[in-house]
Amino acid sequence: MGQEGVYSEEGPVRQTTVDGFWLDAHEVTNQQFGEFVEATGYVTVAERPVDTAAFGVPIDQIPPDLLKPGSAVFTPPNRPSQNYADWWEYRPGTNWKKPYGPAGQDYRSEEPVVHLAYEDMKAFASWRGGRLPTEAEWEFAAGAGEPSSTDQPEEANSWQGPFPMVNQETDGFEGISPVGCYKPNPHGLYDMIGNVWEMTSDLYRAGHNLKDRENPRGPSENAAYDPHNPGFISRVIKGGSYLCAPNYCQRYRPAARSGRDPGMGASNVGFRLAYDEKPFAR
DSSP states (O other): OOOSSSOGGGOSOOOOBOOOOEEOSSOOBHHHHHHHHHHHOOOOGGGSOOOGGGGOSOGGGSOGGGGSSEEEEEOOOSSOOOOGGGSEEEEETOSSSSTTOTTSOOOOTTSBOOSOOHHHHHHHHHHHTOBOOOHHHHHHHHHTTOOOOOSOOSSSBOOOSSTTTOOOOTTSOSSOOOTTOSOOOTTSOOOSSBSSEEEEEEEOBSSOOTTOOBSOOOOOTTTOBOTTSTTSOOEEEESOOTTOBTTBOOOOSTTOEEEEOTTSOBTTEEOOOEESSOOOOO
């Protein structure tokens, strides 16, 4: 588990063990999430009134758009920039049903569902009889016993061209692709790398604990810390997304990891479920 020589938060490399588990062959799709919403009437965080207390500052210091329900959408900048704030926009009215904003197209059934908060994912998992995988489980499933590499994979939806200005789309997709468009890995799992980041159940800290080797579950809240999101608890996301490119975010690898604010979704973050017993087909 882990990888050396790329990003420091991926090390140190260590040997771990995980108990047996089942994992969905692909990310949860819009169709699957829609079935959950139809059956339960569930309303996602991005569709609810904004909890202003979560900002931790007086309401008059919060930009007006952030007081409206919505989510974060990737928006290519009109000039070269390495500042992620230049290509992300909080867009009111954006949610899993309208992934590009209220004026954009509706969701596509076979694409991974995005714009979900962690509690939305947990609610779906409970209804489906599963859970979010741990980081160790996810990485074991994604690696499938193959050697580590830093090469941009051919069988994955990632960014071709200089990010974030030029998207050559040589893989046939400008953004998210439907699940299962690429060959599965040796475990029969699709899109473990690229397409959308996948949420895990682990809290995030930069780097691994060498002593945490038996069914690791990540740090406690007291030990969790994300230097890119100080003051807030982050969770581990894995696998990279369609925005990962050789010149930026080379996280199209099983060992790649990042911290993610669990309270808000984004247009490049999804999830898949793990199970302790073989799930029934649904």
